[in-house]
């Protein structure tokens with residue numbers, strides 16, 4: 448499904464080169480459940496952004512579903528992002544002037560879903576993350592963990608085949624975090640591919656494979672369970 | 673130091689009343705080390721914002737250092753926030769167009785510290801959170817955990833007598849999180865008052881007292897250690 452070879456991401460900032468990712472080799476099969484761990488600044492979000500077609504690599508290659516991603520244009524990338532990938536951002540990235548329901552509806556607006564069906568699906572998605580009674584709140588009228596759950600509901604609403612979850616439980620208490628992990632585990636059982644960034648070992652243990660990054664490099668890649 | 677009596681925070685949203693805080697009674701002495709826990713949406717950040725003079729209560733009273741906070745004007749509140757309180761926000765709240773060094777300098781600009789001394793103190797503050805080599809990066813050129821650490825450095829730079837830390841390790845791996853907790857523990861030993869919101873029990877165990885919220889109410893208040 449995903450083939451990454453010799454991938455580097457290099458930022459040039461005032462004369463210094465920052466290797467956010469450094470010659471990464473990675474293969475991910477369909478329906479894998481993968482966790483990515485590593486210290487703050489080690490390149491986890493950068494890797495997710497490149498896999499999610501939100502950022503471009505500096506060197507190396509990324510083949511997704513048989514297509515070389517570097518060869519695709521803006522429209523093709525947008526279509527992949529909308530149809531095949533659900534992204535739960537580390538910093539949520541919600542529209543500040545839209546309420547929770549509208550934020551969750553967004554992916555369905557992009558793929559042309561009718562208004563009535565959109566509203567029903569968005570309400571259901573909010574119910575699944577325990578926020579049915581917050582549908583009308585805007586992000587600044589929500590707690591940190593509630594914003595995170597809106598971001599989760601939005602990412603999952605299209606039932607995307609690849610779910611990229613960047614620290615999905617970082618702002619959640621353990622009970623709410625467990626409910627979110629149940630959602631991701633269910634998706635995995637239904638055939639979706641789950642790639643999860645976390646710095647919590649217990650969350651990582653939901654996966655079948657743990658990759659550890661350090662200074663932009665993969666330093667270990669282990670099957671678990 | 674802090675006396676909160678019968679404090680409520682009520683939002684009126686389209687005909688529904690949301691009790692973010694509900695008749696909270698709380699006394700905090702100087703040099704206490706307090707942890708606040710509770711599920712997502714239970715009122716932790718709301719409580720911190722009111723203690724930090726960033727938000728106003730709807731009912732009840734809040735006395736800080738002998739002064740009734742509801743009786744203070746905007747300038748007096750701003751002075752308290754700058755001189756006595758260091759706030760580590762759950763969502764960081766960094767200036768997007770300023771680099772890390774400048775973000776950390778801000779509290780020193782507000783209290784009139786000279787340019788050279790500011791720069792030295794800001795560099796030292798960044799060094800303490802492991803970000804000396806990221807001083808020139810802007811927030812969107814930093815990882816999630818690096819932004820969190822810039823927010824921490826900024827909050828602590830004035831050596832404020834009260835530190836309000838809203839989930840300071842939420843985006844950090846355990847090693848980096850431990851370094852941040854060492855900073856907070858050191859501050860406590862030097863006499864500062866630390867109020868820490870966290871949903872991680874091990875982080876809460878650094879404190880001497882744990883308060884648990886549920887639906888805006890305090891449901892337990894225990895001394896530990």
Ligand SMILES: Nc1ncnc2c1ncn2[C@@H]1O[C@H](COP(=O)(O)OP(=O)(O)OP(=O)(O)O)[C@@H](O)[C@H]1O
Pocket residue numbers: 581584587588589590591592593618619620683684685690691692710711712713714715716717718719762
């Ligand atoms: N401006 C607002 N208008 C209406 N409701 C609000 C507003 N701000 C917060 N709330 C509600 O108040 C409640 C408490 O929010 P708060 O941010 O204090 O929770 P929290 O305990 O910090 O949660 P988390 O652990 O998710 O950060 C939440 O249910 C939230 O939806």
Ligand SMILES: Nc1ncnc2c1ncn2[C@@H]1O[C@H](COP(=O)(O)OP(=O)(O)OP(=O)(O)O)[C@@H](O)[C@H]1O
Pocket residue numbers: 458459460465466467485486487488489490491492493494537806809812813814815816817818843844845
């Ligand atoms: N636009 C940029 N310009 C320069 N450096 C950048 C930029 N974006 C990210 N970086 C650097 O790239 C490195 C990797 O960042 P990344 O966000 O992938 O880390 P991370 O592993 O997700 O960290 P965290 O656990 O803190 O979220 C960091 O050291 C960061 O400072």
Ligand SMILES: [Mg+2]
Pocket residue numbers: 491492493537613815816817
């Ligand atoms: Mg990250």
Ligand SMILES: [Mg+2]
Pocket residue numbers: 590591592716717718762838
């Ligand atoms: Mg909060």
